[in-house]
Amino acid sequence: MGSRIQLATEEILAQVTRPDRWGTLAVMDISLRYRRTVIGPLWITLTLGATIVSVGSVYATLFKQDIAGFLPLFAIGLVVWTLIATTLQEGSSIFVTSGHLIKAVPAPLIVHVLQMIARNVLILAHHLVIVVLLYIVLPWPLHWTMLLAVPGLAILLITLLGASVALGMLCARFRDIGSAIVSGLQFIFFLTPIIWNEDAVRGTAFHWLVRINPFATLIDLVRRPLLSQPTDPAQWLLGLVYAAVVAAIGIGCYARYRHRVAYWL
Amino acid sequence: MSPIASVVLRNVSVTFPMLSFRDRSLRSRFVNAVTLRRKPAVPHIVSALNDISLDIRAGDRLAIIGGNGAGKTTLLRVLAGIYHPTAGSVDVLGRCLSLFDLSAGIDEEATGYENIMRRGLVIGARRSEIDARRAAIAEFTELGDRLDLPLRTYSSGMMLRLIFAVATAIEGEIVLLDEWIGVGDQQFRKKARERLDQIVARAGILVLASHDIDLIKNTCNRAILLQQGRLVAAGTTDEILSQYLEKTGK
Numbered sequence: 001m002g003s004r005i006q007l008a009t010e011e012i013l014a015q016v017t018r019p020d021r022w023g024t025l026a027v028m029d030i031s032l033r034y035r036r037t038v039i040g041p042l043w044i045t046l047t048l049g050a051t052i053v054s055v056g057s058v059y060a061t062l063f064k065q066d067i068a069g070f071l072p073l074f075a076i077g078l079v080v081w082t083l084i085a086t087t088l089q090e091g092s093s094i095f096v097t098s099g100h101l102i103k104a105v106p107a108p109l110i111v112h113v114l115q116m117i118a119r120n121v122l123i124l125a126h127h128l129v130i131v132v133l134l135y136i137v138l139p140w141p142l143h144w145t146m147l148l149a150v151p152g153l154a155i156l157l158i159t160l161l162g163a164s165v166a167l168g169m170l171c172a173r174f175r176d177i178g179s180a181i182v183s184g185l186q187f188i189f190f191l192t193p194i195i196w197n198e199d200a201v202r203g204t205a206f207h208w209l210v211r212i213n214p215f216a217t218l219i220d221l222v223r224r225p226l227l228s229q230p231t232d233p234a235q236w237l238l239g240l241v242y243a244a245v246v247a248a249i250g251i252g253c254y255a256r257y258r259h260r261v262a263y264w265l
Numbered sequence: 266m267s268p269i270a271s272v273v274l275r276n277v278s279v280t281f282p283m284l285s286f287r288d289r290s291l292r293s294r295f296v297n298a299v300t301l302r303r304k305p306a307v308p309h310i311v312s313a314l315n316d317i318s319l320d321i322r323a324g325d326r327l328a329i330i331g332g333n334g335a336g337k338t339t340l341l342r343v344l345a346g347i348y349h350p351t352a353g354s355v356d357v358l359g360r361c362l363s364l365f366d367l368s369a370g371i372d373e374e375a376t377g378y379e380n381i382m383r384r385g386l387v388i389g390a391r392r393s394e395i396d397a398r399r400a401a402i403a404e405f406t407e408l409g410d411r412l413d414l415p416l417r418t419y420s421s422g423m424m425l426r427l428i429f430a431v432a433t434a435i436e437g438e439i440v441l442l443d444e445w446i447g448v449g450d451q452q453f454r455k456k457a458r459e460r461l462d463q464i465v466a467r468a469g470i471l472v473l474a475s476h477d478i479d480l481i482k483n484t485c486n487r488a489i490l491l492q493q494g495r496l497v498a499a500g501t502t503d504e505i506l507s508q509y510l511e512k513t514g515k
Contacts, residue, residue, distance in 0.1 A: 020386070020391055020392050021386045021387075021389075024382070024386055024392060025383065025386055025387075028372075028375065028379060028382070028383060032372065032374050032375055035374060035375075035415075036374065100366070100369055101369045101370055101387065102347070103342070103347060103366070104347075104363075104365065104366030104369030104370075105345075105347070105363065105366075105369055105370065105387055105388050105389070106345050106346035106347050106361070106363070106389075107387070107389060173284075173289075174289055174290060174291035174294075175289040175290070176289065176290045176291055176292050177291055259349035262342075262347055262348055262349075263281055263282060263348065264282070264284065
């Protein structure tokens with residue numbers, strides 16, 4: 001088993017460090033979206049921007065929050081959540097949707113997952129326009145710690161990679177899980193401080209639920225640096241633990257089942 | 266001809282889980298477990314290949330002969346590395362060029378040139394490799410300026426030309442063919458035939474699964490006969506073909 005894990009890890013790393021295939025294909029995927037409509041993925045950005053401004057203002061009023069403080073928090077939270085939710089959704093169907101390709105051409109399975117994640121990161125880059133625009137309208141202080149958003153994003157992406165591999169394999173085998181994941185994500189969305197501020201529940205019994213919510217931690221590791229807010233070292237540690245555990249599960253599934261997936265399709 | 270190509274199969278077996286709708290449902294499994302309902306232990310397993318040992322050496326032109334469902338395509342997929350056998354070992358030396366399902370990786374919205382890149386990357390070529398062959402591929406398709414247009418504007422014949430040109434542009438020592446590829450109009454068909462002949466001539470190893478007796482006679486020097494996933498005979502093309510024809514009563 002030990003050598004199988006090692007082989008799987010080597011295969012994954014060999015592909016991660018060779019973006020020739022998945023990187024180029026991801027860029028081509030995005031450019032195809034521009035082909036279909038002139039502004040391409042910016043359509044989603046536009047919808048997201050409209051949601052942020054409208055829902056954000058309503059909630060800020062409802063919860064009697066300072067709009068200048070709440071809107072950036074909500075915007076970044078929703079942008080990062082969109083990355084998480086789309087990646088997990090597409091990840092859970094990744095091997096089924098790439099089924100034709102998997103059965104026609106031999107290739108390490110991980111390239112399909114990497115291409116999907118690269119594509120979603122490129123879409124995230126489009127959405128960051130909203131954050132930049134917000135910054136211009138409602139500037140918040142900038143601090144060098146903003147750069148910590150980069151390792152924060154790295155932790156998030158490693159987690160998403162591991163989760164996509166595991167969920168993708170599970171959903172290739174059991175086809176009724178995909179829809180459960182979609183509704184589960186909606187549920188998690190409301191339990192995660194995106195549309196509401198964590199401060200609002202501080203001191204209540206509900207707060208511990210937020211503390212142990214991995215999504216809350218992972219979003220915070222990107223969001224708080226971008227807002228120039230200090231991040232608790234415990235949060236970083238927790239984020240690293242989540243990434244390590246999920247990556248380990250992903251590698252375990254990859255080692256055990258990567259040669260079986262073609263048979264399930 | 267590349268002398269290093271070789272394929273060694275030792276006791277290769279492939280079993281498929283036949284997943285019914287129920288097996289595919291985690292919920293019904295869960296319900297069964299909770300209600301302690303035991304399903305009758307019917308193994309939903311189909312054995313597609315059974316204990317196959319095979320040596321293919323450089324210079325071999327091997328035909329896989331057998332009826333429908335004998336395991337020809339499965340064996341090709343095992344050779345290509347798409348299916349990893351459930352038992353036994355496969356050792357392949359040399360680069361495999363699998364010429365089946367040529368349309369995999371093609372996107373109808375993308376232009377001809379973009380699809381050259383897409384398909385090339387998908388079959389494992391490097392970007393630089395594809396860039397270097399772009400002009401040659403484009404020339405072979407004879408599609409000219411149409412290559413700048415999205416694939417959905419192509420006629421099916423044009424599309425086949427493009428797909429064929431890309432698929433055959435990358436070289437491999439081991440060529441796997443599931444039926445001979447016939448594409449396009451008379452003139453292009455001739456050209457495709459020449460290209461395929463060239464590839465076959467250059468390849469160290471050719472494995473061809475086909476029902477076309479004449480084609481097999483003209484192309485292959487060795488043959489194996491598959492029956493329900495078992496290798497029932499191996500030998501020269503003529504021997505095996507006559508055995509096969511006898512069995513099928515023709």
